[in-house]
Amino acid sequence: MNASWIKKKLQKQWRRWRRRSLTLGLSSLVVAMVWVSMYLPDKVQSLLSSTPPVAIETLQQYQQSEGVDKSADPNFWNELNKYKQINEVVVRHSYVCGVEERALGKLNTDEIYNLLNEHPTWKGQFEGQGKVVLNETIPDLSPTCKQRAYMSMDKDGNLSLFDGPPEQEKVIRTFFQLDINSLESSLPEDALRHLYDGIRIQDIDEYNSVLSTFSDYARKG
Structure with missing residues (x-):
């Protein structure tokens, strides 16, 4: 995959992540309340x-408890x-x-x-x-997850979901190991720093977007 194209994609994603707000979460809550009152x-x-x-x-x-059969x-x-x-x-x-x-x-x-x-x-x-x-x-x-979840890199170089800021080291899910060399050579400096500091995850679209973006940097084998 062309490194220049990936870099442009990450820059675009980075700008979009910085513009996210709580508006979507509030809208979803209003829709849910209306639905409950009607049915x-x-x-x-x-x-x-x-x-x-x-x-x-x-x-x-x-x-x-994720593996429990419900x-x-x-x-x-x-x-x-x-x-x-x-x-x-x-x-x-x-x-x-x-x-x-x-x-x-x-x-x-x-x-x-x-x-x-x-x-x-x-x-x-x-x-x-x-x-x-x-x-x-x-x-x-969940509303709780929207309030506290971050995606970042854990101490072993894995893209992970955290309960709270990554420095608290409360990993709740690990997705895949990242190719650090490829990340550092392709990511803009501010986007790389943002990944290390933790990307706030406030809705399912953001969750899927971060996973999709960094899957290009998953270590092979």
Whole structure:
């Protein structure tokens, strides 16, 4: 790949990263609130609006639990029919980066059926006696991740996702090893310094953009 072309691409990406703001995150929040108010049943809507989401894991803890199978129990519907009232219902939002939960309290089986019918992408499962978790997979970064995530190079030369500034060394995900010599010979000085200091990741587009850009500098073999 032409080194001059890559350098121009990185310079363009660098300028775009510096212009990013929190506007997209705020817009997404407004859209989500409107959607909830239109479609959820009155009782559950009230619960959702009065109970803020809770980050059940830090970004570092999320990495450790990432391999856990969160798929729905194939016998979930049969198991649900055994109960008239569920002791605890939780909606779990699993993001590309981060996991959050929202407690709905006690719901009867009809209300759980209605929720799952209205949200066909949600998957129900039991966790313990009388506790139902409704799992939703969201192709985005969690609000917590948007507030704290950085991409930078770890001490071993890997492009990594960090919980907080890279100097805190809280690596939560490692992507690939970087070719340092190629980076230093091709990147503009300010872009290289920005990579070492940490690139703030505030939305999924930025996350994918940084990965795509630096994949050109992944070490081969």
